[in-house]
Amino acid sequence: MSFSISRRNFLRGVGASSLLTPFAGSLSRNAYASEGNPKRLLVFFTPDGCNPNQIWPTGEERNFQFASGTTWEPLQSIKDDLIFIKGLNFYNIDNHEPGMRAMLTNCGSLSTSSLSSIDQVVADHLSTTSDNLSLRRSLELGVFADKEGGNSQTRMAYRNGQMVTPNDNPNAIFDLLFAQEYQDSGTYDKVAARRQRVVDITKGHIAALRQRLGTEEKRKLDAHTESLFELEQQLNAPEISTDIQLEHPNIASYHSNGNFSQVLRAQMDIAANAFAFDKTRVASIQVGRTVFGEQVTWLGYSDGHHDLSHAQFGTEKAQRFVNTLRWYSEQFAYLVQKLKSLPDPLVPGTSIFDNTIVVWAKELGHSTYHSCSDVPFVVSGGGAFEAGRYLDVGSKYHGSLWVSIAQAFGLEMDSFGDSGSGFGRLEML
Amino acid sequence: MLFLFSFACFTGGSNCNDDFGYYQSQVSDIVESKCLGCHSADGLANTTRLKLQSGDDEGNFEQLSALAKIQTEDGFLLWNKPTGQHEMGHVGGEVLAEQSNEALVISKFIGMSNDLVETCSDEFIIEAQELICDDNAYGKRLLRRLSHQEFDNTIEDLFGIDSDWGSKLPKDNVVDGYRNNAVSLQVFGGMSELYMMTMEDIADTVVSERLNTIVPCSAGNRTIACAEEFLLDFGTHIFRRPLNDDEVSDFLSLFSDVYYDDGFEEGMKWTLTAMLQSPHFLYRSELGVQNENGDFQLTSWEIASELSYLIWQTTPNRELLDLAEQDVLQDRGEVLSQAYKMMNHPKASNSILEMTNQWLGIENLSNESRGSVDDPLSVSVKEDMVTETNRLMMHAYSENMLYSDLLVSNASIINSNLAGHYGVEIDMSQVDADGFAHVEFGSEQYGGLLRQGAVLTKHTLPSNSSPVLRGAFIRERILCQELPPPPPNVSADLPQVAQDISNREKYEAHTTNTECSSCHNLMDPVGFGFEHYDELGRWRDQENGFEIDDEGVVFNIDKDDVPFSGVEGVADVLAGSEQVGECYVQQWFTFGYGEGNREDKDIACAVQAASDLYFEQGETMQAPILSLIQLERFFMRKGEAEEGDTMALNSVVELKSDEIEESYSGDSEDSVGEDTQDGVVVSYEDTSWGSAGYHRVITVKNVSLQSLSWTISYEHNGSTVIDWNGFCTQQGAIVHCEGDELQSGESVEVGYGVQY
Structure with missing residues (x-):
């Protein structure tokens, strides 16, 4: 069984024998x-x-x-x-x-x-x-x-x-x-948008919490915010394709x-x-x-x-x-x-x-x-x-x-x- | 450092009226045996200022009396180094036990060299610094990210599903021996993405399997109103406190958008996903509310969480949340009575076993390979060994045994698999549903905390019994003494020896070679007590055909050196030691509060207070946990400098270099502050407040990898500034400081006075 993969075509639960064949x-x-x-x-x-x-x-x-x-x-x-x-x-x-x-x-x-x-x-x-x-x-x-x-x-x-x-x-x-677990790009866009909503809520809660903290604990939340930024970059990842088979x-x-x-x-x-x-x-x-x-x-x-x-x-x-x-x-x-x-x-x-x-x-x-x-x-x-x-x-x-x-x-x-x-x-x- | 002077006359003091005489008669032997191994021309410590020569009393005396005169605010160098109290440590480790006769001789030599006493007939004793504690040794205000273990327990208890999601995440850092350190637990790097995937997976599972149990409405009534009710009710469980209006509206707006597109279940899924990624779920809040003294009083909600995670390693149940809602958890008595109750609940095993397995280092044993390649120790034996220890510990806690009794006990709880491995019998009519039975061992040498198969197998080499590793385990985990690493550029091989000697004889090279003995004396002679156990934790009468010599010494325990015979002897020595009891409390403190750095005076004081309570309460297994709850620290947090007085307004820091050119406004309402900006840390502290003004000291540290120049400005309304060291000028209300070319890693201190 082989799959096509781009950023927007994903599979779930890949088994041992399955191969990914990118575009x-x-x-x-x-x-x-x-x-x-x-x-x-x-x-x-x-x-x-x-x-x-x-x-x-x-x-x-x-x-x-x-x-x-x-x-x-x-x-x-x-x-x-x-x-x-x-x-x-x-x-x-x-x-x-x-x-x-x-x-x-x-x-x-x-x-x-x-x-x-x-x-x-x-x-x-x-x-x-x-x-x-x-x-x-x-x-x-x-x-x-x-x-x-x-x-x-x-x-x-x-x-x-x-x-x-x-x-x-x-x-x-x-x-x-x-x-990734989503099948088509329509679903993926919807999921990415919802994930972004979740990140936004999280960032809002961090901002509210941050105001109550001293220097050291603020740093903790700043690291968290930066980590969320790395996540957001993945949400906006573009399509990539190449000729490689993955197992x-x-x-x-x-x-x-x-x-x-x-x-x-x-x-x-x-x-x-x-x-x-x-x-x-x-x-x-x-x-x-x-x-x-x-x-x-x-x-x-x-x-x-x-x-x-x-x-x-x-x-x-x-x-x-x-x-x-x-x-x-x-x-x-x-x-x-x-x-x-x-x-x-x-x-x-x-x-x-x-x-x-x-x-x-x-x-x-x-x-x-x-x-x-x-x-x-x-x-x-x-x-x-x-x-x-x-x-x-x-x-x-x-x-x-x-x-x-x-x-x-x-x-x-x-x-x-x-x-x-x-x-x-x-x-x- | 406390110096005790008293002038008592010894009779018969001979040849000791001058320093050199005293050196020759008393000090020289100690120097030759304890210092010369390393402090010689070709020794390890030949680059230090102490370079001695064997037999050269005059030269050695000259150097030592010069050294004896060196005193810093921490005390005498010649005292702090060999007794292991120097802040920079002593590479050779602690070579003199305080209060040993040798230490008394050195302390008197220091007294004589500094003319603090006239002759050696006078007494001069340097004592260890007494820890001076005030009553308010509160901890800091903290956010404690759930450890992966706490996370899994929390998910299981919130939703009634099995969770190993946490255990599949990259592991948490181990600090001071435990992986729940409050400072180290953070969300950084790729963690947010992993959490996102995890929470979506959990929400999927919950919605498909457990939706009925968490939403407060029947299938026909699943609307936005139902979701709102869920947030107001079940939300309290997830956040461990009621949601505020903003939070409810955040989640409700997400819910309704998804709900209109894809229906209730999908809406709930995304709502749960968001709630689980919120910092209010991921971190346990220990922030409190400020009281009139400037300290922070934890809220009843926070105390409910603290109590629940301490004793059950999980989220507070409905009963605790109800008590929090009634705000009765400020009552110390109420909390203690809850704690007693919780200790006797089956969920207490969450904490006890998590702590035990990290304390004893056995949590990974079943994943470690042991035995020979041709005949590896089976996974089932390794797993059963851990179960044995866990069963024994649960027994000890539920019976609330004395800790010292657990150390000397000859009972354990094993199954037939282990009986076969150990070569002992168990009465199969006594086994419980899991196949385990309580066994009192007689002449067979098993049982008690020290003779657990798991402990003996873990702390050794995989294919050979190691007195070093077993001794190190006792030092570090049972006595809470940190061991220095082996010094560099010394061959760490055991010397090649004829094949036909015993394991013990091989290791004895460590304790006869002076280069090694100062540290290895702390480990090997204790480890020799376990030589009757092979690397798989089995008793052996002979080792490789040799009779086993399992006599040894526990050096430096309760400021004494205590000889023993065999493993029972080791157990007796440890069971009688106050230090061992204190260490047990310290282990629980580190695990319970998520901070264990004894260098921090507040922590050291709190551990001491908990330890006093432990001894008052009869030194039982449960006593350390209950002691933690009886500290005021459990309820209070320290105010931070941030909330202090304020003089400076609107500070602006501008940093310039080829790479860095940014400006920002820091918080300036503070008398202390710190800001980190692209590789530069600027901190300042206002000191010596008086009616005329105060001093501001600013430290600029370049933590980037390139050199940089910098400028900083602060605004001081209506004040005149007096520059100290030429970095700062004032223009109106703005004080402007600048400097050049700070190399990577360098810092500079700038200061000025502010006159009102």
């Missing part, structure tokens, strides 16, 4: 095709650091090799699409929880109330400068990231001090993005250990498809959390993930950790291939990958030393950076990487997060 055709608005600018940002995270003895390539910047059995070896076939960076340190930060907080924010000694992560900063920028008014500002996808709820070990995205919650439920996100993830139990790899695959597909339908231009996929307790059963291990990360190097258990990291490389390779397989609706003749900066970030370097020095990063060119390189930047603060990326998106900033880590972009990139 073929052009986008309903003008795609702008300024050359060489990244259009999107995708952050990929995997937890608990790495074994530094088995990750770094050998060789030169443009002529480098992954030794057999090392962590990044599964990226061999796509290494010309990527940039591998060694030598980035977090400023003023070490250890699991601080590393998790600092990874995308370069928070250093900044207080929590002012944190914003690179994905959120870019998302704010793109959502205000984009011509597509119904874009979702950003999409935070989790893989067992929200199992225990939010705290500074389980969150990596921050917006103005507020933790941004990843959604671990691929079914729900798929429904939100790709399936509903249909994962019953997204926090059940046995479904781990399936959930990860589903979230990667959703991120890629969200780009292909131009539902958002910034997404993140957070695999687990720092101090990830989940047993690595998807590779047949009984050990907890974090426990493996503390195995003494050279032991069999430590090899299991390297294998776990290699498995992440395979997943990351899948993500890259998926993005390469999808045509970019904004820049005809190119793939999503060509115009997307993909960053694979980690919160720790050396796993058993809990250190945030030499934290490995893998970045794609995205139309901004020359790919196919191994960069040993010596010893630089990683905030400079976020400056480079922010600048690539046209943000005029010279420091990112705690300016104590210095100014300027990562020159070698």
Whole structure:
């Protein structure tokens, strides 16, 4: 059974076997095709650091090799699409929880109330400068990231001090993005108008309540109002169509250990498809959390993930950790291939990958030393950076990487997060 | 900080009339054992100002006596750091227990170094700061968004349908151990959209399944008048107070428009959808009405909600709403008697179990993988373990046991599945309809709060029993002591050892290695008490062929170090501890009030007051909950500075940079204010009020990512302004302040005096 989908043709309760076949055709608005600018940002995270003895390539910047059995070896076939960076340190930060907080924010000694992560900063920028008014500002996808709820070990995205919650439920996100429940455009218009009435009533009640509040509680309602604004943008979303077939993830139990790899695959597909339908231009996929307790059963291990990360190097258990990291490389390779397989609706003749900066970030370097020095990063060119390189930047603060990326998106900033880590972009990139 | 001086003469004080002599005879040993592990040239703390060398008494003395003289308003550095009282913390954790002999030696050394005492024969004791509380430790006025759990319970009770809508939303943040923190519960980002989808779904279900039970009219009379009656009657349940006229007219106008197009049911659906998205449903109001003292008295409606969500985790029922309507819930006695009644209602299990499962950390257990990959622990055992703990807790609360008895109890409530897992017998003739039976264990070591399969299985590694995690659980959840994280750049591996040693011996490296021992002493030696339990919570006589040594020490409990033998010993130590009782009250406070930050003095005071009530009321399971209700805080909220006096009028703040150029008017009727505008926070506070004028101090903080220049103006009618630091000028009634190039993250303080 197949369905036609545009913004106004929806289905309800998509089953496992059902496919969405969007209208073929052009986008309903003008795609702008300024050359060489990244259009999107995708952050990929995997937890608990790495074994530094088995990750770094050998060789030169443009002529480098992954030794057999090392962590990044599964990226061999796509290494010309990527940039591998060694030598980035977090400023003023070490250890699991601080590393998790600092990874995308370069928070250093900044207080929590002012944190914003690179994905959120870019998302704010793109959502205000984009011509597509119904874009979702950003999409935070989790893989067992929200199992225990939010705290500074389980969150990596921050917006103005507020933790941004990843959604671990691929079914729900798929429904939100790709399936709606109304059949024809007449009904949809009516529903959208009623939804707008509801939003208006809610806004009126918030305004009345707000008058009675002190500063702190007012802020709570202001966040609520902004969230309603994001909702209103979705109510006015225009028609979009493209040639992509979508399959509903249909994962019953997204926090059940046995479904781990399936959930990860589903979230990667959703991120890629969200780009292909131009539902958002910034997404993140957070695999687990720092101090990830989940047993690595998807590779047949009984050990907890974090426990493996503390195995003494050279032991069999430590090899299991390297294998776990290699498995992440395979997943990351899948993500890259998926993005390469999808045509970019904004820049005809190119793939999503060509115009997307993909960053694979980690919160720790050396796993058993809990250190945030030499934290490995893998970045794609995205139309901004020359790919196919191994960069040993010596010893630089990683905030400079976020400056480079922010600048690539046209943000005029010279420091990112705690300016104590210095100014300027990562020159070698 | 309280300093106690007394001059008593010790006889036999030897070699202690000068500071160095005292250092050599008393202090040196402590320094060598407690400080040198980290504070040495190649130690972890070698970048701090204390860098010691083993055996170098003279050099070490010089440094320590210099350090002993450093005093801030919080007290002596050399005291605050090792006792864990420094505001910036001590990376090595608390290495000296207050009132331990070692701490007394250090405090006397501080006294001597500062010439506060002449010789070591004189006594000098630094005591911990007494918490000085006033009677009005009220909380803040709050909007508390329903937690997902409260949301589901509320939907179920309002409409009589099952609800797991809340549990399917992205999870609420966990703050201070609980996911119902009042500050953290907000509606932000994509939440409004998720709520919209959820509420439409709920309204659909209600209208198709339960319409007859919520509308006050028969099928033939379903008109606009019926909808209005619904709003006036059932609306009170949804908003937990009567709707005001504006609200009724909002909903009625939506209803009638939909009604004329698509009929009554569709009208009701959209009306419900809108009501459930209103802030008056989504947030519990704890705002109150201001009284003559400037404090806020919660309304009877608000108290009905507070009581209901505290004890039942759900919306107030008709009886409570009736009492609210009669406005009798201002009566403290009436509220307490309602609370007693509610505690003994089956719905109390909502709160008790929600709190318990978050407190003990077991709420997710059935979703966590345990055991080996080839032989995983079955979901049914994990679920039954959680049920066991929940059944036991409900038993403890309904019998209103002593908390200390629950800790040492050897009873539990299990089924045959668990009996098989634990390797014990149950008498099948005793089981109830659910297959569970109350079992008193004898020589089999199960039962009580600490020997629950769920707790023992949760707080360990999935494939190995971990004294660290079990000890950390006792520290953090039973003793309410926060543990510092492991220091960076220390290998956190356990050293590689020969295979043929016991689990305990592997972990003992933590407590013999000085780098690790200062923190791990707080955890591992407690955790060793549980070594008889494997990672799946089963008793074992041997571990990997080794005899089990389950002796240990609870360091730093009630300012003492107490040795114990085995899990029963741990239970006895904890059951006898006042700190454990206080912690239990603190856990309930954090859950009940949705705020648990003990750094906040008002909260610390309120927890202390609740804890006093708990001890007065016999330390029973129910006592903490009832204590929360007996605080004045339950009825009152603090007035906010906003409502204070006002001098400045019509402030206008203008912020300029390449990216930012906006102006806005802030609230200026206040003596304190704060405004956030595109990456800039401007706050001001008016102080030192006198007959001649006052001071205004303004802080401008750049929270954006770029540098910026800024200008701010305030209007001060008929006042003369005296500029302090060159940022501000006055033109007529307008005071104009400006500054350049505030870097990202930087802030600047500007001030001026205002003369009447």
